[in-house]
Amino acid sequence: MSLAISGAELEKIREHARIAYPNECCGVLLGKEVGGRKLVVEARALENAQGESPRNRYLITPDVVLENDGYARLKGLEILGFYHSHPDHPPLPSEYDLENAWPWFSYLIVAVSQGSPGEAMSWELAKDWSRFNRETLKTDH
Ligand SMILES: [Zn+2]
Numbered sequence: 001m002s003l004a005i006s007g008a009e010l011e012k013i014r015e016h017a018r019i020a021y022p023n024e025c026c027g028v029l030l031g032k033e034v035g036g037r038k039l040v041v042e043a044r045a046l047e048n049a050q051g052e053s054p055r056n057r058y059l060i061t062p063d064v065v066l067e068n069d070g071y072a073r074l075k076g077l078e079i080l081g082f083y084h085s086h087p088d089h090p091p092l093p094s095e096y097d098l099e100n101a102w103p104w105f106s107y108l109i110v111a112v113s114q115g116s117p118g119e120a121m122s123w124e125l126a127k128d129w130s131r132f133n134r135e136t137l138k139t140d141h
Pocket of ligand 1: 085
């Protein structure tokens with residue numbers, strides 16, 4: 001599938017990544033699936049609950065996912081995926097990201113180099129859970 005996000009929402013994510021540096025930031029992507037495309041309406045910043053190694057891992061607890069699912073439904077939206085940043089690393093999923101991913105959801109990763117947000121890529125777990133496939137990221141700068 002592809003993920004479409006407005007330039008304004010992507011900028012919010014990049015700003016969150018900049019502020020969180022040198023730690024990873026994270027959040028949820030809320031929107032709608034329309035005709036095989038995921039359309040992000042709102043990127044919602046969350047707290048990184050990974051207390052031990054927040055510089056190279058992020059954690060969103062199940063209760064926070066549930067709370068955001070309820071928030072999304074109230075707005076007629078659903079959770080399309082999650083975003084996080086990679087401080088001083090390329091926006092490629094790590095082994096940890098692979099172990100903690102769920103099918104169907106989009107995983108948007110933004111690289112942050114020395115505090116400056118860089119390239120963003122979006123990933124989706126393969127159906128056999130063995131790896132991530134890159135998905136098209138569409139934005140209207
Ligand atoms: Zn990661």
